[in-house]
Amino acid sequence: xxxxxxxxxxxxxxxxxxxxxxxxxxxxxxxxxxxxxxxxxxxxxxxxxxxxxxxxxxxxxxxxxxxxxxxxxxxxxxxxxxxxxxxxxxxxxxxxxxxxxxxxxxxxxxxxxxxxxxxxxxxxxxxxxxxxxxxxxxxxxxxxxxxxxxxxxxxxxxxxxxxxxxxxxxxxxxxxxxxxxxxxxxxxxxxxxxxxxxxxxxxxxxxxxxxxxxxxxxxxxxxxxxxxxxxxxxxxxxxxxxxxxxxxxxxxxxxxxxxxxxxxxxxxxxxxxxxxxxxxxxxxxxxxxxxxxxxxxxxxxxxxxxxxxxx
Amino acid sequence: xxxxxxxxxxxxxxxxxxxxxxxxxxxxxxxxxxxxxxxxxxxxxxxxxxxxxxxxxxxxxxxxxxxxxxxxxxxxxxxxxxxxxxxxxxxxxxxxxxxxxxxxxxxxxxxxxxxxxxxxxxxxxxxxxxxxxxxxxxxxxxxxxxxxxxxxxxxxxxxxxxxxxxxxxxxxxxxxxxxxxxxxxxxxxxxxxxxxxxxxxxxxxxxxxxxxxxxxxxxxxxxxxxxxxxxxxxxxxxxxxxxxxxxxxxxxxxxxxxxxxxxxxxxxxxxxxxxxxxxxxxxxxxxxxxxxxxxxxxxxxxxxxxxxxxx
Numbered sequence: 001x002x003x004x005x006x007x008x009x010x011x012x013x014x015x016x017x018x019x020x021x022x023x024x025x026x027x028x029x030x031x032x033x034x035x036x037x038x039x040x041x042x043x044x045x046x047x048x049x050x051x052x053x054x055x056x057x058x059x060x061x062x063x064x065x066x067x068x069x070x071x072x073x074x075x076x077x078x079x080x081x082x083x084x085x086x087x088x089x090x091x092x093x094x095x096x097x098x099x100x101x102x103x104x105x106x107x108x109x110x111x112x113x114x115x116x117x118x119x120x121x122x123x124x125x126x127x128x129x130x131x132x133x134x135x136x137x138x139x140x141x142x143x144x145x146x147x148x149x150x151x152x153x154x155x156x157x158x159x160x161x162x163x164x165x166x167x168x169x170x171x172x173x174x175x176x177x178x179x180x181x182x183x184x185x186x187x188x189x190x191x192x193x194x195x196x197x198x199x200x201x202x203x204x205x206x207x208x209x210x211x212x213x214x215x216x217x218x219x220x221x222x223x224x225x226x227x228x229x230x231x232x233x234x235x236x237x238x239x240x241x242x243x244x245x246x247x248x249x250x251x252x253x254x255x256x257x258x259x260x261x262x263x264x265x266x267x268x269x270x271x272x273x274x275x276x277x278x279x280x281x282x283x284x285x286x287x288x289x290x291x292x293x294x295x296x297x298x299x300x301x302x303x304x305x306x307x308x309x310x311x
Numbered sequence: 312x313x314x315x316x317x318x319x320x321x322x323x324x325x326x327x328x329x330x331x332x333x334x335x336x337x338x339x340x341x342x343x344x345x346x347x348x349x350x351x352x353x354x355x356x357x358x359x360x361x362x363x364x365x366x367x368x369x370x371x372x373x374x375x376x377x378x379x380x381x382x383x384x385x386x387x388x389x390x391x392x393x394x395x396x397x398x399x400x401x402x403x404x405x406x407x408x409x410x411x412x413x414x415x416x417x418x419x420x421x422x423x424x425x426x427x428x429x430x431x432x433x434x435x436x437x438x439x440x441x442x443x444x445x446x447x448x449x450x451x452x453x454x455x456x457x458x459x460x461x462x463x464x465x466x467x468x469x470x471x472x473x474x475x476x477x478x479x480x481x482x483x484x485x486x487x488x489x490x491x492x493x494x495x496x497x498x499x500x501x502x503x504x505x506x507x508x509x510x511x512x513x514x515x516x517x518x519x520x521x522x523x524x525x526x527x528x529x530x531x532x533x534x535x536x537x538x539x540x541x542x543x544x545x546x547x548x549x550x551x552x553x554x555x556x557x558x559x560x561x562x563x564x565x566x567x568x569x570x571x572x573x574x575x576x577x578x579x580x581x582x583x584x585x586x587x588x589x590x591x592x593x594x595x596x597x598x599x600x601x602x603x604x605x606x607x608x609x610x611x612x613x614x615x616x617x618x619x620x621x622x
Contacts, residue, residue: 201618307512
């Protein structure tokens with residue numbers, strides 16, 4: 001694999017992919033692998049604009065097939081979890097010299113990529129968020145960290161090199177020798193907050209931490225998180241952050257975050273329920289842990305999806 | 312109290328109130344106590360039309376205060392549970408010679424009425440359903456039974472007399488010496504089906520009884536009903552019908568029923584969550600029964616309500 005300074009490919013031009021691409025383009029050559037030809041065409045002609053936390057204008061290459069793009073030393077796969085299978089298929093047999101870093105919510109993205117090739121892999125979790133205003137303009141809303149770690153025997157130095165690159169590009173980053181504690185913290189947080197938001201229609205606001213009255217939602221959120229922590233313990237994971245503290249902290253922010261699963265439900269799109277809630281519930285089963293509330297949440301969100309995807 | 316053949320008052324001109332009023336008007340004088348003056352005016356000038364299962368045209372008296380209406384021997388309080396407090400307030404000190412029969416979903420309507428007067432009371436549960444097309448036209452969709460029983464020491468003969476009157480008017484009716492077994496069957500069914508429908512957006516269709524795959528909703532519905540049955544047992548109630556059988560039977564009907572709590576959520580109205588899910592959860596606490604799933608459902612539906620009622 002070539003040294004940092006070579007080209008980086010970003011697979012997926014949604015909010016997270018666009019934020020990575022525009023920042024990285026400040027320090028290296030970046031190409032974006034898109035799903036829609038008109039998206040690639042717009043990126044080639046107009047570049048990529050970031051507003052909000054950072055103000056950036058970036059030139060990027062773009063295409064709808066890896067064959068159209070220069071071979072990168074690093075491919076960041078930043079599609080939604082629901083698009084990961086398709087994106088991984090398109091990489092099969094390509095870019096043998098690259099390292100691949102999937103950045104999806106939930107658990108299991110690395111296995112999905114690994115099934116398509118023997119690239120060195122990095123695990124990543126990002127807490128950045130933004131709003132996509134057009135194919136070429138994304139607003140950077142939360143400039144929170146991305147966490148990176150080696151996966152499946154990849155060297156820590158590879159994660160550190162990618163970490164330095166992202167930091168040089170102006171992004172907040174932390175490199176960890178083992179990402180699973182962080183992935184699980186986010187998994188439990190996401191399963192709970194995204195699931196509850198998708199069902200109730202509430203953005204991630206004060207209700208999620210309210211425990212004053214018996215009917216208050218915070219009691220349920222706390223119980224869901226406790227189940228998640230019991231699953232993590234049974235799986236031998238020591239969490240990086242306490243998901244309840246993550247929940248409390250986030251609900252104290254000025255404006256309530258619009259959880260992506262609620263966004264998907266409101267737009268009547270498929271959600272990431274299988275890679276988030278489904279993954280957590282399957283881990284509970286695998287390790288023999290009872291998780292009645294997380295299981296209920298999983299089944300309810302799937303039913304909510306069915307109400308608009310079927311029929 | 313006067314003999315059957317005297318006037319009957321129906322409090323509330325929604326679907327259920329209109330169905331009672333139009334049918335009873337075929338065999339006795341009926342007045343409807345409305346909330347909105349224009350509703351009373353429309354009923355006085357146009358009468359009340361029923362289509363669907365039965366085709367009826369009825370003349371009724373109508374007003375917005377009991378003072379405008381003839382004293383009845385029977386007052387059927389058929390408002391939604393969310394309107395019951397207001398309706399009961401309007402009856403306080405009125406119609407001392409009448410028997411009062413509240414017909415709300417959930418538990419506790421009789422206590423709400425009792426707190427306003429010493430009328431003989433009847434308990435009632437109805438399974439009728441319909442669609443309101445206008446203030447003076449309701450479509451009769453399910454011509455299922457109404458169950459009646461004495462409450463708080465009222466004589467069984469009173470319930471039987473009201474039963475005969477409803478049967479003469481063409482309605483299906485069953486008189487029971489103790490209505491609690493039927494109320495609880497419907498309570499458990501309603502808490503479960505209405506709650507799940509309100510969260511998922513699904514009408515009461517095959518999903519509610521599906522147990523083929525692990526993520527299927529029927530598993531959750533079954534577990535919710537099992538919790539409900541455990542609460543009933545602890546409260547010393549032997550159920551009249553098994554709520555799971557009610558669920559299975561209803562999902563096998565040709566067209567999926569539109570549960571009223573989902574209707575309320577879709578229309579961004581207050582729901583009956585407190586008198587249904589809240590009542591069941593409070594009974595669990597009162598009798599020392601764990602009900603984590605019904606409690607979760609209660610908190611989620613309240614949060615769903617908050618998403619559109621607050622702010």
